[in-house]
Amino acid sequence: MSVKDFIKKSVLENFSPYNVPQMAAALLAAVLLGALIYWVYQRFYAGVLFSRSFAMTLVGMSVLTCMVTLAISSNVVISLGMVGALSIVRFRTAVKDPLDLLYLFWAITAGITTGAGMYLLAASASAVMIGALALLSRWQTAGRIYVAVLHYQGEKPGDEIVRALGRNRYAVKSKTLRGEAVEMAVEVCCRDDVRDVTDRLQEIEGVEDVTMIQYNGEYHG
Structure with a gap:
């Protein structure tokens, strides 16, 4: 098979109707996990001013990362384009609270795992994260x-x-x-x-x- 035929086959498979339920399930799982992360962030937030915009960003981060993972895993042409596009993106927003980085990486990894169809891994990791945050939060508020x-x-x-x-x-x-x-x-x-x-x-x-x-x-x- 030539490179041209491989690319053509990849494009055709990407628009196959059999992939639509799988993509819909992955996006739905990403939304649910993002909403869960939103609730956990709101529940265990210990700062002075709660940032609703940052919490909403966590939900969007899960969905968008899931979308990118689905695109990269299903089409070689889009995956090459994504690599080139994301390589020139620079994020310069300073994260002042180190704990916010934890929630950001949680949202990103949740999107990656749901996009890859690893729903059990995503749910298990989220359960472990919630348990760890609850335990550490309770220990911290002892005094x-x-x-x-x-x-x-x-x-x-x-x-x-x-x-x-x-x-x-x-x-x-x-x-x-x-x-x-x-x-x-x-x-x-x-x-x-x-x-x-x-x-x-x-x-x-x-x-x-x-x-x-x-x-x-x-x-x-």
Whole structure:
């Protein structure tokens, strides 16, 4: 068989009516998995502002990746064209939250596996991902992280502050001295109610004010 005959056969097979149900099933599976990823992202989102547009992008990413996989696997001509077209695409949108990359790759791999007809693999991997996210999210919320900023006079309140934190894990991040005035920033993992911790710190003699700032442990530039 010559190259010309091979390409012609590939084009004819691509438009075969027997492939339509298979393509429809793959696209439907990609939509369902994309919707599942959307729900998981919304359920376990721990940031300040939920981005609905990014969540919708996850659904579209699954469907489009599935479409590309179907095109590449069913037609050699389109596959060569896709390789050339995608090689010149450059995505310059910065992803600020590293966890968003996880959801992006999840959506892409879901589209690839459904496009390849590996529905069991896609469903199994999604179940494992949901279980891992649920477990890690539950472990992470065992204690909320706060940064306590305290202003006090002298050195004596410093020891009282350590005792007031009790069983909560803490780490002194900074300590600024201005004569007798002291400003101290402490990272606290509050297993107790944050209001109880704040009240204990405020009751220490010499402490002028206490500010508790919730902190997720990440810096975004």
